[in-house]
Amino acid sequence: MxxxxxxxxxxxASAGIGLATAKLFAKNGAKVALAARSxxxxxxxxxxxxxxxxxxxxxxxxxxxxxxVKEVYNHYGHIDILINNAGQGxxxxxxxxxxxxxxxxxxxxxxxxxxxxxxVIPVMRKQGxxxxxxxxxxxxxxxxxxxxxxxSIKSALNTISLTAxxxxxxxxxxxxxxxxxxxxTDFEKNTITSKNYNSKQEATEPDEENNNLPPPDSAETVAKxxxxxxxxxxxEQFVRDWLAxxx
Ligand SMILES: NC(=O)c1ccc[n+]([C@@H]2O[C@H](COP(=O)([O-])OP(=O)(O)OC[C@H]3O[C@@H](n4cnc5c(N)ncnc54)[C@H](OP(=O)(O)O)[C@@H]3O)[C@@H](O)[C@H]2O)c1
Numbered sequence: 001m002x003x004x005x006x007x008x009x010x011x012x013a014s015a016g017i018g019l020a021t022a023k024l025f026a027k028n029g030a031k032v033a034l035a036a037r038s039x040x041x042x043x044x045x046x047x048x049x050x051x052x053x054x055x056x057x058x059x060x061x062x063x064x065x066x067x068x069v070k071e072v073y074n075h076y077g078h079i080d081i082l083i084n085n086a087g088q089g090x091x092x093x094x095x096x097x098x099x100x101x102x103x104x105x106x107x108x109x110x111x112x113x114x115x116x117x118x119x120v121i122p123v124m125r126k127q128g129x130x131x132x133x134x135x136x137x138x139x140x141x142x143x144x145x146x147x148x149x150x151x152s153i154k155s156a157l158n159t160i161s162l163t164a165x166x167x168x169x170x171x172x173x174x175x176x177x178x179x180x181x182x183x184x185t186d187f188e189k190n191t192i193t194s195k196n197y198n199s200k201q202e203a204t205e206p207d208e209e210n211n212n213l214p215p216p217d218s219a220e221t222v223a224k225x226x227x228x229x230x231x232x233x234x235x236e237q238f239v240r241d242w243l244a245x246x247x
Contacts, residue, residue: 001080001131001174001230001231001233003025003028003029003080004029005031006029006030006031007030007031007076007078008030008031008032008033008081009055009083009116009120010022010032010033011035011036011057011083011084011112012035012036013035013036013045014037015185015186016183016186016187017183017185017226018036018083019041019045021085021222022049023223024220024223024224024226024227025081026051031051033053033055034046034053034054035056035059037056037058053072055067055068059112060107060108060111062115065112066115068119069116079120079124079130080131081131082117082131082133083135084112084117084132084133084134084135085135087108088105088108088192089190090149090153090191090192091146091147091149091192091193091194092146092149092194093194094148094149096194097149101149101192102149104192105149105153105192106153109150109153109157110153110156110160113134113157117134117160121173125173128172129172129174130173131175131176131233132161132174132175133175133178133229133230134178135178135180136177136178136180137150137151137154137180138180138181138239138240140152140154141179141243141244141245141246142246142247157177161176174233176229176233176237178237178239179236179238179239179243181243182213183216183221184216184218185219217239217240221239225239
């Protein structure tokens with residue numbers, strides 16, 4: 001899709017990958033609807049972006065997500081692109097996954113994006129098409145200790161995305177997945193650690209696997225990949241090619 005003059009909802013636009021994506025999309029001529037909970041951060045961002053709209057949204061609340069889509073449609077009269085990017089990390093071994101925290105992350109990283117997809121489908125169908133991009137993670141292809149909660153929920157998002165892609169093809173609604181590698185944002189700082197899990201001990205142990213990993217990407221690199229996938233309408237975009245192998 002050519003994004004010039006197109007209306008794009010970007011969730012999690014107040015920070016990190018979403019913020020970089022909002023800037024890049026606006027620079028390339030899109031009208032950006034900026035969704036997140038942090039009013040001041042969104043207003044600051046919007047003040048520098050033409051044709052933007054702040055939509056305060058809590059992606060764990062169905063009513064808030066439905067309002068987001070309504071508000072954007074009422075404002076612009078169109079919704080062409082949905083970038084489901086808002087999300088949070090979640091660490092801990094399977095044995096100690098906190099069920100309450102796990103339910104919250106399911107709401108935020110899976111059910112929230114699903115509701116947003118369901119809300120934009122009728123709008124896009126009526127318009128004759130659209131593009132939906134769901135931000136997953138390279139971890140969703142891997143089986144790394146302490147990452148099962150986060151990775152399995154992102155993996156469910158992959159399945160919803162690629163199945164919806166087939167279901168919606170006749171409506172010319174394209175659904176794609178982007179798999180970032182480790183990205184230099186506040187993601188780690190914001191990651192929820194399962195209760196009962198001794199993360200202090202983990203943090204003091206040398207993590208040989210992590211030490212051998214390439215350095216993180218910038219949020220701007222991931223944003224470029226998100227733009228690329230909207231333009232190319234590819235099914236899947238791996239920010240690092242080797243993530244596709246799941247190793
Ligand atoms: N950074 C990485 O290493 C990495 C790697 C792979 C995948 N990812 C994925 O990339 C996406 C963006 O992550 P990031 O690195 O940019 O993280 P980040 O810097 O922590 O930003 C997270 C964004 O999500 C929003 N958010 C969190 N909870 C929300 C809620 N309940 N309702 C609405 N918005 C909410 C935050 O806004 P408010 O707090 O203002 O609501 C913020 O804008 C996530 O889906 C993440 O899983 C990240």
